[in-house]
Amino acid sequence: MTLTDDTTGQSLRQIGALVRDARRHHGLTQSQLADRLGTSQSAIARIEQGNQNLTLELLGRLSAALESELITVGRTGPTHLRVTGGTPLHGSVTVKSSKNAAVALLCASLLNRGRTTLRNVSRIVEVDRILDVLTSIGVQATWDGAGRDLTIVVPERLDLSAIDADAARRTRSIIMFLGPLLHRAEEFQLPYAGGCDLGTRTVQPHMIALRPFGLDVEAHAGEYHATVTRRPGSDRTIVLTERGDTVTENALLAAARHEGTTTIRNASPNYMVQDLCLYLEKLGVGITGFGTTTLVVTGRPVLDADVDHTISEDPVEAMSLLTAGIVTGSELTVRRAPIEFLEIELAILAEMGLRFDLSPEYAADNGRTRLVDVTIHPSQLRAPIDKVHPMPFPGLNIDNLPFFAVIAATATGETVIHDWVYDNRAIHLSDLTRLGADVRLLDPHRVLVSGPTRWSGAEIVCPPALRPAVCILLAMLAAKGTSVLRNVDIIARGYEQLYERLVEMGAQIEVFTD
Numbered sequence: 304m305t306l307t308d309d310t311t312g313q314s315l316r317q318i319g320a321l322v323r324d325a326r327r328h329h330g331l332t333q334s335q336l337a338d339r340l341g342t343s344q345s346a347i348a349r350i351e352q353g354n355q356n357l358t359l360e361l362l363g364r365l366s367a368a369l370e371s372e373l374i375t376v377g378r379t380g381p382t383h384l385r386v387t388g389g390t391p392l393h394g395s396v397t398v399k400s401s402k403n404a405a406v407a408l409l410c411a412s413l414l415n416r417g418r419t420t421l422r423n424v425s426r427i428v429e430v431d432r433i434l435d436v437l438t439s440i441g442v443q444a445t446w447d448g449a450g451r452d453l454t455i456v457v458p459e460r461l462d463l464s465a466i467d468a469d470a471a472r473r474t475r476s477i478i479m480f481l482g483p484l485l486h487r488a489e490e491f492q493l494p495y496a497g498g499c500d501l502g503t504r505t506v507q508p509h510m511i512a513l514r515p516f517g518l519d520v521e522a523h524a525g526e527y528h529a530t531v532t533r534r535p536g537s538d539r540t541i542v543l544t545e546r547g548d549t550v551t552e553n554a555l556l557a558a559a560r561h562e563g564t565t566t567i568r569n570a571s572p573n574y575m576v577q578d579l580c581l582y583l584e585k586l587g588v589g590i591t592g593f594g595t596t597t598l599v600v601t602g603r604p605v606l607d608a609d610v611d612h613t614i615s616e617d618p619v620e621a622m623s624l625l626t627a628g629i630v631t632g633s634e635l636t637v638r639r640a641p642i643e644f645l646e647i648e649l650a651i652l653a654e655m656g657l658r659f660d661l662s663p664e665y666a667a668d669n670g671r672t673r674l675v676d677v678t679i680h681p682s683q684l685r686a687p688i689d690k691v692h693p694m695p696f697p698g699l700n701i702d703n704l705p706f707f708a709v710i711a712a713t714a715t716g717e718t719v720i721h722d723w724v725y726d727n728r729a730i731h732l733s734d735l736t737r738l739g740a741d742v743r744l745l746d747p748h749r750v751l752v753s754g755p756t757r758w759s760g761a762e763i764v765c766p767p768a769l770r771p772a773v774c775i776l777l778a779m780l781a782a783k784g785t786s787v788l789r790n791v792d793i794i795a796r797g798y799e800q801l802y803e804r805l806v807e808m809g810a811q812i813e814v815f816t817d
């Protein structure tokens with residue numbers, strides 16, 4: 304069957320019947336299929352009855368889970384959302400694993416001669432982009448039947464001349480190929496790193512961090528031209544000029560195969576770095592200083608182990624889901640929230656008057672990350688006295704900052720949000736004014752939000768930046784009436800099945816294409 308532009312009720316019912324037939328053909332119950340997809344039995348029942356809007360991503364996963372080509376995809380334009388807001392959400396939602404750890408671990412798998420199995424991988428476009436790049440150069444990547452666990456085998460020789468430059472240029476994380484590749488080739492080229500439109504993001508700290516490993520990079524004609532001058536094994540100290548996440552990861556990746564000890568100072572101790580450290584330890588790399596700003600790495604020239612690693616829960620997803628509940632005045636539980644990476648956010652929210660309960664802590668599947676279930680209650684919020692601003696961990700997460708703009712808009716009083724990090728991100732938050740919020744740009748880095756807001760529906764084109772895009776969507780959930788958010792494809796870069804999961808909690812969101 305061909306899915307054309309109009310995914311009507313009739314075609315949803317037809318797809319539902321195909322899903323039911325394919326499921327029965329495989330002898331699966333609705334619950335068993337739900338487990339394979341990481342969703343609920345009730346969601347499968349709705350799909351089969353034609354009562355569930357389907358994204359192409361979900362259709363692809365259904366096809367994979369049922370090992371059957373349910374649909375062939377015809378011409379599709381960008382995806383849009385129709386949101387009918389103003390009603391509270393309810394129930395609970397489980398946090399998925401992090402985009403940022405997934406991309407680091409995928410790059411790290413290039414170090415391993417053995418088999419890397421990554422578990423609980425989020426099915427998001429950012430992961431697909433790195434996978435496209437990896438497979439284009441010869442890496443084997445295989446999803447398990449349920450589409451959650453990924454096995455990666457790196458060949459003896461990589462064919463960098465075949466690199467999928469288009470996929471590479473659409474992600475910034477490609478920069479983390481430098482650390483592993485400098486051990487494999489004396490000369491190589493990589494396409495420029497890309498990503499969201501957040502303003503200039505330099506890669507100079509990466510160049511400075513990798514220079515002690517003999518890497519020299521010249522950038523021209525859309526490519527980084529790398530040459531490596533091998534330096535004999537010795538102990539070295541690297542002082543990072545910025546406490547950045549990916550630069551710390553790149554330094555770790557380079558140090559992992561360096562014979563000798565590398566001390567990395569001003570390292571980021573953030574969640575994705577911790578996930579990477581756990582993986583590298585399993586590969587046999589010695590690391591002391593886990594979770595601190597000084598990492599001492601004892602590398603090994605050959606890393607060859609069959610490693611199994613479960614990626615930890617995403618604090619930014621957790622914050623996004625909490626925000627959905629807060630701005631809609633909901634009673635909602637966000638399960639498996641990595642509390643260590645949300646403590647400051649919750650402390651500020653408590654100051655603003657948010658009422659919430661935390662379950663006792665329990666360990667994530669990696670055995671290290673501490674998780675809690677957070678239950679929020681409808682609360683009257685007031686603006687915080689101080690400005691809200693991010694800091695490298697342990698500080699308020701840089702990617703969580705935009706959510707405070709939507710939350711501040713529901714609070715009484717004036718809040719200053721100071722995004723000193725990104726040149727071009729705060730400006731996207733002014734789109735909230737279209738929904739009735741009072742958001743004034745004081746300068747490119749600071750917005751003044753005056754609340755509370757009487758939200759009203761509007762039609763908005765999605766900003767070209769992941770977190771601001773989700774903020775607009777969440778504000779639409781708060782706004783009475785119908786809103787349309789156009790060109791939402793960017794959201795799939797970092798969120799898996801976000802709309803379906805919000806709908807499960809009672810949100811009214813319809814997905815449509817032109």
Ligand SMILES: CC(=O)N[C@H]1[C@@H](OP(=O)(O)OP(=O)(O)OC[C@H]2O[C@@H](n3ccc(=O)[nH]c3=O)[C@H](O)[C@@H]2O)O[C@H](CO)[C@@H](O)[C@@H]1O
Nearest residue numbers: 403406476503504545546547548549550575695701702724
């Ligand atoms: C794949 C991944 O993991 N991406 C995350 C990573 O990107 P990544 O590590 O690539 O972040 P960048 O290196 O671009 O840093 C973000 C911005 O912060 C500035 N900066 C950073 C640290 C510092 O000590 N001083 C400073 O000025 C940088 O100049 C840049 O403008 O970290 C960012 C900041 O946490 C997050 O938004 C991204 O989601």
Ligand SMILES: C=C(OP(=O)(O)O)C(=O)O
Nearest residue numbers: 475498499702769770797
């Ligand atoms: C800025 C972000 O990520 P990236 O580094 O992938 O652009 C983000 O996750 O908000």
